[in-house]
Amino acid sequence: VPTIFGSSVDGTKIHAQGAAECTRVIPHDYIIMSRLPGVPLDSVWDNMSLAERKQVVDQVAEVFARLRSIQLSAIGNFVRGPNGRPIVGPMMEGSSDGEDEGEGRRRGPFPSWSAFVVTNIKQEIKYMLQSENKFVETTAYLLRIETLINTIESGDLERRFGSGSTKMDTLPEGVEQSISFLHGDFESRNMLVVGTKIVGLLDFEFAGGFPSEQEWCAGFEWLMARAEDPFDEGEQEKLRNMSDDQRELLEYFLRILKDKYGLQPYGKDHQEYKVVLYHLQVNIAPWWLRDTSREDWTEKQTQSMKTAADSLDRALKYLRC
Template sequence: MSSYSSADDSYESDEPPELELDLARLMDCASKALKVKCTSAKKLTRGVGHEIFALKFRAEDATDATPPSLVHAGFSCIARLSRLGSNTRAKSASDIATAQYIRRYSSIPVPEIYYHDLDPDNDVGAPLVLMERMPGRNLNKIWDGLSLDGKKMVLSQIASVVAQLSCLEFDQIGSLADDEQGAVAVGPVISPCFDEPKGPFRSTGQWMRSFLPAVAAPGSSSAEAPPGSPDPCQEAWAALERFLAQDDPPLPYLQPPFCLIHDDFDGQNMMFVNPADDGSSGGPKLTGLIDFEYAFTGPRYFLYDYPIFIQDVSWSPELYADNATLRAHFVRAIHEQLPNAEARSTFIACMNNKCYALNGFADAFMSMPLDDGQPLGVLAKFYAQDLKDGTGLPYSGRLDYIPERYSEAAEALPSSDYDEDNNNSNNDNLDTQKKCALDGDHHDPHSGLTPQATQGVDKDVALTGGGDDGEEGDLGP
């Protein structure tokens, strides 16, 4: 990842070598695509996946055909040029299809795509996307400076995004792509964990199992297991199988229809304008959700969760009280914006039943590609053992955290009521599943609960905002 600050015009990252680009061709391509003369191309950042440029255009060339969003951005747009890697073309195509789908079927602010050429051998020198430049700054750049009320305003708008994404429904798990007729369809899952796309899948179990290699299937053995010893991948597979096998009655947040999920739903990919920055009145306003690489359709369990920036970490105990207040506000805000009673009930059931069986699996196998420093067998062994022993932590950031529980009206229950709440049908169902996953062992009913957010591999931020005065905004790390 890399970060860019307009204040000091400096870079802060371990950056890969520069792409070999023909900037004159880039500017010519942009001029033809937008039918306005491109006058400059300024590099904002380069990272593992992309190089990002801010392009400026000559205002006098504007016509009635000029995109209003280009005018609104001060005749500036973003050019994102991709490095070649596994699935680069499919990943970029899915990113574009996802952004366009969200623009068409929701009110979530996402960048308009002006032009794309995903051929790595094009005249510019790399796969290219020209897109709208969103105003504002990355949320992670302003969050710490906001008041508690300001943070609540931010979370209410993020809750609206979550509620709207939950309403974009699909019958399979996969990545969006344009089909042969030009319509958006669910295609194979594009993941940093896969060398090649897999699927699409019709069940949560099929999808999650795809992140373990075929050698982990029952009856086989992996090269990482010493002769005569239990195979760790088989153990992890079996633990997940036992958990999912108890889906009776079906858990609604794991069942179709599936919904659209942003793979890196963090402050670096949320753009906000904060009027207080220039002394104006009013609260922060969401201006853009960006960077849909690896977005996918999936179970609501992985959509309904706390943003990582309101989760507790042990080195910031001074934030515990505010974080608890903000988590409760976030849950109420989502609950209020869901479309019907069934959706609200599913949401509350999901928040009350976060579990190590699913989150621990996602953290171990679904977040990033494994390298030599993260052998699969080691991760599988720890996952299976933690699940069996009931030692999976509720939050990896804070050892003593016990997840909040919520009433059907989305009110946070006092901690003294948690045991009573465990008697409701949702938690009885979870206890049954956990007991099966633990293969009959008895454990503290809270020990396997976890609201950890599923974190995607770090990616370059695709866009940066420009203020009304034409100054560059911040680019998230």
């Protein structure tokens, strides 16, 4: 984990780490650390004034930009390397290509964006087909999804949509890397504050090297800055219904990232196809429906399946598949 808080966390150290013996039902790795000062940001956020929130957002933007500037050569989660230092290794979950169910199955690390995305899509197809008739709405699009895979593997998709740089052309080089450090859960519950000062960032469990769009699509819900599915009307309605304070804070955050750090969010004005592709993967075999028999779905769950299928169809059309 990079040093990004300076003197605010001096004295914090790891006391012990390793793997627990299999004396419990689920063996697990552990890290014993000094306790950081402060309280979770989400526990005090609602009681902060707009001015105080902006003070916090200034720091959030800096932390995010510094993480974004760390270039990595492969895609995957961090693991302990031969010399004890972290390296990019296999994915912790959900990245088998389905060709081999043994220990040697492909889980990364992945050398490129296309290899990573294709493997994830293949995994979602596997979930879809293994679930018998649970995902009939999205199974109907299987041939189109396979066409999409071919366009990604051939490089046609990036040639078709990827003319825009991942860095703003008018800003300094090296601001953001195509594969960079991703926290994995960049939400207010994992940020510790003392007053309005951020003093710690927690929960690096799923940290690693990932494509730049991943953090935007998976985090930032607390700032209403998450790159939502453009074809999910419910998510878009939530954005349209932001309060004035929420909108002002969001615009302030994005302005700092752009003007001070040369970063911009992924979405309508910046490589939207990667946002569409991220949400498309989720909608192939919706994870929130996998553990429930279709016969036991509630009306809300049934509707969410229809929404996912509609979004998948529209995403494939957008990607010309």
